[in-house]
Amino acid sequence: MDGAKIPVLDFSGEHLDRERGGECWELLCGKVREACETHGCFLLMYDKIPTSLREDMLVAMKALFDLPEETKSKYQNPKPYRSYQGKCPVVPLHESFGIDDATRLEAAQEFTQLMWPQGNPAFSEILNSMSSKLLKLNFTILEMIFESFRMEKKNYDALVRDSTSIFRIMKYKVPPRKDENLGLVAHTDKNALTVLCQNDVQGLEVMTKEGRWEHVVVPREAFVVIVGDALKAWSNGRLVAVKHRVVMKADRERYSFGLFSMPKEGAMIEVPRELVDKEHPLLYRPFKFADYFSYFVSNISDDALEIYAGV
Numbered sequence: 001m002d003g004a005k006i007p008v009l010d011f012s013g014e015h016l017d018r019e020r021g022g023e024c025w026e027l028l029c030g031k032v033r034e035a036c037e038t039h040g041c042f043l044l045m046y047d048k049i050p051t052s053l054r055e056d057m058l059v060a061m062k063a064l065f066d067l068p069e070e071t072k073s074k075y076q077n078p079k080p081y082r083s084y085q086g087k088c089p090v091v092p093l094h095e096s097f098g099i100d101d102a103t104r105l106e107a108a109q110e111f112t113q114l115m116w117p118q119g120n121p122a123f124s125e126i127l128n129s130m131s132s133k134l135l136k137l138n139f140t141i142l143e144m145i146f147e148s149f150r151m152e153k154k155n156y157d158a159l160v161r162d163s164t165s166i167f168r169i170m171k172y173k174v175p176p177r178k179d180e181n182l183g184l185v186a187h188t189d190k191n192a193l194t195v196l197c198q199n200d201v202q203g204l205e206v207m208t209k210e211g212r213w214e215h216v217v218v219p220r221e222a223f224v225v226i227v228g229d230a231l232k233a234w235s236n237g238r239l240v241a242v243k244h245r246v247v248m249k250a251d252r253e254r255y256s257f258g259l260f261s262m263p264k265e266g267a268m269i270e271v272p273r274e275l276v277d278k279e280h281p282l283l284y285r286p287f288k289f290a291d292y293f294s295y296f297v298s299n300i301s302d303d304a305l306e307i308y309a310g311v
């Protein structure tokens with residue numbers, strides 16, 4: 001299996017400075033769109049999130065997963081993909097938490113308080129700071145995609161108003177047997193856009209258009225950006241919601257975290273008129289994201305989006 005040829009984009013330094021480098025910004029918007037159309041994902045260098053904060057986050061999450069099972073299990077949430085998950089028979093190596101709106105300090109504090117009733121202000125600060133920075137980055141990428149499609153600014157502003165986020169924290173244990181090493185089952189993300197960050201233990205794989213699994217070698221300082229179903233539908237299928245999974249080959253634990261931006265409860269996804277033409281006939285009817293999400297949760301299927309919203 002070859003390493004995937006995923007583009008590496010650089011948002012560091014002044015690349016994102018629109019005032020000084022208008023051309024650079026436009027060029028980058030085009031590259032983002034191309035990566036999302038061709039691969040549905042890309043690797044990203046971005047220096048506005050300090051390495052020290054990443055390191056702090058990785059240390060803090062190790063402490064979180066090291067808490068007793070009994071404590072971690074206290075985190076229950078009726079919404080799917082939030083509650084503490086551990087010891088799932090399908091993916092026994094995987095453990096995770098999903099925190100809604102960790103970008104709100106009170107939400108980060110509430111989660112922290114549950115895990116450390118005696119208090120752990122450093123954890124809630126790191127969680128809040130990292131999720132806020134990742135959400136900002138997530139929105140910047142969405143803005144670039146909107147600009148590359150020549151959408152009016154008001155469309156992007158409406159998207160931001162109608163968006164919410166989940167911050168997911170994940171751990172993958174070392175497989176006890178080499179042939180039982182699936183960390184996370186193959187899936188497309190259902191949300192709009194995901195920005196992931198990991199420790200130095202590789203394991204992410206993406207499926208190419210030809211249907212081959214390829215591993216993604218994520219450089220130490222890089223982020224991984226993944227297009228989800230909501231953005232695929234909005235773009236009338238122009239952007240690819242890439243299928244991905246995690247396979248554990250290393251003999252060290254893998255930690256990852258990510259910010260998943262997604263439409264708010266009640267928000268509609270509707271293909272803009274500008275993205276429908278002769279070569280791109282309408283593929284998806286307007287739908288409420290929350291309804292699609294519920295449909296997926298009760299009818300888990302690889303083709304959920306096509307079945308639910310395809311015209």
Ligand SMILES: O=C(O)CCC(=O)C(=O)O
Binds near residue numbers: 168246
């Ligand atoms: O851990 C990773 O790198 C991938 C996680 C992922 O794909 C997900 O949570 O949807």
Ligand SMILES: [Fe+2]
Binds near residue numbers: 187188189244
């Ligand atoms: Fe995913």
